[in-house]
Amino acid sequence: MYDVHLSTGYGAPVADQARRVPLNRDRVLAAAVGLADAAGIESLSMRRLAQELGVVPMALYKHVSDKDALLDGMVDAVLGEIEPGAPGADWRAAVQQRVLGARRAVLRHPWARRAIESRTSRTPVVLDHMEALAAAFRAGGFSADLTHHVMHTLGNRIWGFSPELFDAPHDPAAPAPGPAEQEARAAEFGRRFPTILEIAVAATRGDLGAVGGGCDEQFEFEFALDLLLDGFERLRDQGWTSAGDPRRGGV
Amino acid sequence: MYDVHLSTGYGAPVADQARRVPLNRDRVLAAAVGLADAAGIESLSMRRLAQELGVVPMALYKHVSDKDALLDGMVDAVLGEIEPGAPGADWRAAVQQRVLGARRAVLRHPWARRAIESRTSRTPVVLDHMEALAAAFRAGGFSADLTHHVMHTLGNRIWGFSPELFDAPHDPAAPAPGPAEQEARAAEFGRRFPTILEIAVAATRGDLGAVGGGCDEQFEFEFALDLLLDGFERLRDQGWTSAGDPRRGGV
DNA sequence: TTGACAGGTGTACGTCGTACACCTACCGTC
DNA sequence: GACGGTAGGTGTACGACGTACACCTGTCAA
DSSP states (O other): OOOSOOOOSSSOOHHHHTTOOOOOHHHHHHHHHHHHHHHOGGGOOHHHHHHHTTSOGGGGGGTSSSHHHHHHHHHHHHHTTOOOOOTTOOHHHHHHHHHHHHHHHHHTSTTHHHHHHHOOOOOHHHHHHHHHHHHHHHHTTOOHHHHHHHHHHHGGGGGTOOOOOSOOOOOTTSOOOOHHHHHHHHHHHHHHOHHHHHHHHHHTTTOGGGGGGOOOHHHHHHHHHHHHHHHHHHHHHTTOOGGGOGGGTOO | OOOSOOOOSSSOOHHHHTTOOOOOHHHHHHHHHHHHHHHOGGGOOHHHHHHHTTSOGGGGGGTSSSHHHHHHHHHHHHHTTOOOOOTTOOHHHHHHHHHHHHHHHHHTSTTHHHHHHHOOOOOHHHHHHHHHHHHHHHHTTOOHHHHHHHHHHHGGGGGTOOOOOSOOOOOTTSOOOOHHHHHHHHHHHHHHOHHHHHHHHHHTTTOGGGGGGOOOHHHHHHHHHHHHHHHHHHHHHTTOOGGGOGGGTOO
8 A cells, every 4th residue: 555655854765766666747646547546536626646656746837837837737637548430420520539549548537527528628638629629610510600609508528528427426315215205205206306307217217216327418419419420410400600690690 | 804703602692692582494595505605616615604694504404404405405496586487378388487586596696506406305396496397298198108218308308407518618717818829829729720710610609709608509499499399299199109119029 | 974866745725616604684474 | 599401602722634844865967
């Protein structure tokens, strides 16, 4: 569990000197990603990360300017895993490949979704992904104008995830209610929120016990993606322009 | 600036006793919302909030179980502002009214967007909104099945916002680059990300200086909402079911 | 030989959330 | 009128956290 580097006093002890590999930004980021994967993003602290690397907390600041930059770097590392997609594909396949590739990368790291949402900086890696998507639309005959709005419409789905609407990650620490109370709750729920209940029943095909298991996120994601791409295609074929859009008061 | 309640020692001083209104959950939440509105969500701490209320930090814990619950309560307070919408409207108008109403509420509080994204708990207020939306779809002839997927597709847009894709809130503390450097950066940007540049030019109608100002979020939001509602309508009219969807391996 | 520098170290500060023990005014019950 | 419970306030203290700052040390070029 504990690393060898437990020396007190300045500098690395002579015994370790030979075998110590100097830290660098990539090793720091990799360790941070690994720690977040294993222990959750909420237990990723500079101190904990330093400990994991056998180093004093302040050593990290030689490679990463602050914790925000660390998070940015981690997100970059994840997004760097996105496969570029086959070159010959038509626009629709190209977009799907890119987006579903991003999804695979993000799903590999449970914390990535949340981290991406909370970041706002447009690093080169982020811009690369956006550029590739935008270029796919342009190559598919979309105007720059339409491409812009279409990217906005995709929103965070360009990163391969949609927000979790229904499945509250239920607290495992909460005491399990008895079956009687459970039934009473369900009844009360059905009275106040009949449509949501109806939807849940439909979604689980009657097996309401499975509600806690959440929806089929992959299906929901692809459903929405296809719906959007269909809509985009239709607008393109109609020759849509923002100047001609009634919301812009055009025509 | 400072409140009168500066006494040391236990209990409220006798002089104040008559005029002190006891705290309650609603007053705590209102103060928290006000503080977040005025000073930003990042400077909302239990200590600061207590100070604002002329009270010791621990006093808050008599009304709110912890900071997470405080945040939940604040989000609830904002969502409670959503107007229900006119009763006679057809499904499409009902959805639009509800969603654009949510948008107005969220836009009143700059922190709300981020707070909603980071919350996962489904409070009654949250469920009320979802129930109203789902009911509107059902009343419009959508199957429970389709309603479910359609709500997923709307995603966070049911709260009236879409993720900020393009407009990085640029750091006001950053030193402004000289015009020469600015031009060099733009050139480098255009080389690496030509399509994004092209889109930005189209979006700002050539006035690239306006890029920092961000996109017209309201337009983007309504554009996406209409695109989605059109798609939903089409699926409904086609009699779509998830069992018949090729992704589900049906039919 | 020297001296700059990259990369590590230790200490210290201010801030945070909150557990815990406490006190006190008020209320209904005897 | 005494009394006990409870709602709502208080003070202290603890263990995190991020990070500024001063420091040391081995390496390598001049």
